[in-house]
Amino acid sequence: MIVVRTPKTKEDFKAYYALRYHVLREPFNQQRGTEKDDFEPISQHFMAVDDATGEIVGVVKLFEKEPGVGQVSHMAVKPSRQRQGIGHILVEAVEAAAREKGYEVLGLMSRLTSTKFFEKFGYRVVGLPTHYFATVQLVWMEKSLKKPSP
Numbered sequence: 001m002i003v004v005r006t007p008k009t010k011e012d013f014k015a016y017y018a019l020r021y022h023v024l025r026e027p028f029n030q031q032r033g034t035e036k037d038d039f040e041p042i043s044q045h046f047m048a049v050d051d052a053t054g055e056i057v058g059v060v061k062l063f064e065k066e067p068g069v070g071q072v073s074h075m076a077v078k079p080s081r082q083r084q085g086i087g088h089i090l091v092e093a094v095e096a097a098a099r100e101k102g103y104e105v106l107g108l109m110s111r112l113t114s115t116k117f118f119e120k121f122g123y124r125v126v127g128l129p130t131h132y133f134a135t136v137q138l139v140w141m142e143k144s145l146k147k148p149s150p
């Protein structure tokens, strides 16, 4: 079973950042350290753990981009475990945390290769794609967390 928890120990964080680096930076020959950004200290971190083995198979973080707007970032699922529902579990966990924080909007910079994934959960592209590094382009996507009026 996959459980989502917050990294707490030094070992948790080591494995958490290692997966982030492996999925999001290593394929583009980026140096170690580039998997972190300035928002680490003000972010909530989540990791999906296979409780049968204790292995970390997915990661994501959440921070307040501006008042009322949460930003999801650095979402990554271990390549051999992709398309098995782990991304979905992480989206649900991060959305629950965003609602708890009272954010009205939740957004993210999606790779163009992942927009279809986020569209499945109600995110819509807002704005134009921008080059990030190498061949990667990112585009802002967002969804409202406000309950529809009755």
Ligand SMILES: CC(C)(COP(=O)(O)OP(=O)(O)OC[C@H]1O[C@@H](n2cnc3c(N)ncnc32)[C@H](O)[C@@H]1OP(=O)(O)O)[C@@H](O)C(=O)NCCC(=O)NCCS
Residues within 6 Å of the ligand: 023, 024, 074, 075, 076, 077, 078, 081, 082, 083, 084, 085, 086, 087, 088, 089, 109, 110, 111, 113, 114, 115, 116, 117, 120
């Ligand atoms: C994008 C990513 C997080 C998705 O995680 P995942 O565990 O593979 O996704 P899930 O298995 O939970 O997929 C949920 C649904 O989205 C679909 N889906 C997953 N990735 C998709 C993609 N890239 N394009 C289109 N659909 C996708 C699945 O088929 C599934 O559809 P279903 O509910 O109809 O069966 C993962 O592929 C990943 O880490 N990719 C590399 C890094 C990345 O792009 N991160 C995104 C932030 S920039």
